[in-house]
Amino acid sequence: MYRSIILLFLLLPSFAFGDLAVQFDAWARATAPGATTGAIYGEIHNHGDQAIVLKDVGFDLAGHAMVHRTVVRDGMMRMVHSSVELAPGESITLEPGGLHIMLMGLNAPLERGCRYDVTLKWDDGSSSHSLVTGRFGQSKKPDSAGQSCP
Numbered sequence: 001m002y003r004s005i006i007l008l009f010l011l012l013p014s015f016a017f018g019d020l021a022v023q024f025d026a027w028a029r030a031t032a033p034g035a036t037t038g039a040i041y042g043e044i045h046n047h048g049d050q051a052i053v054l055k056d057v058g059f060d061l062a063g064h065a066m067v068h069r070t071v072v073r074d075g076m077m078r079m080v081h082s083s084v085e086l087a088p089g090e091s092i093t094l095e096p097g098g099l100h101i102m103l104m105g106l107n108a109p110l111e112r113g114c115r116y117d118v119t120l121k122w123d124d125g126s127s128s129h130s131l132v133t134g135r136f137g138q139s140k141k142p143d144s145a146g147q148s149c150p
Ligand SMILES: [Cu+2]
Pocket: 068, 069, 079, 100, 101, 102
């Protein structure tokens, strides 16, 4: 009897999160008009009980989106393609000067206060959808809750 109650409590978190095994709290810097590149930052947390590997990133306004890491080589800052693998319960931070989602071929600027959809596709076949809000300058704090923009 007691054993089954304890088991129930252990199982609850996985039910509570349902399909949302991965949580991505995302933000982006607003881009200048005409800019064709941008970046998405934030925290990715794996609530699931399996290790997962990021396969692809979807972002409607960009021709291509991929994970980059900023590294210093021979005194020069460079960006290299990077992979993202998360153990169960693990979190990673994407931030300026480090890991980021690079947006290439932007066909519209990312505007301050506007919200955009970003999709992370994982190797287990699942996808996580998040909203990215354009922020001003170096600020890591939201300028506002964000709104959908045309
Ligand atoms: Cu980059």
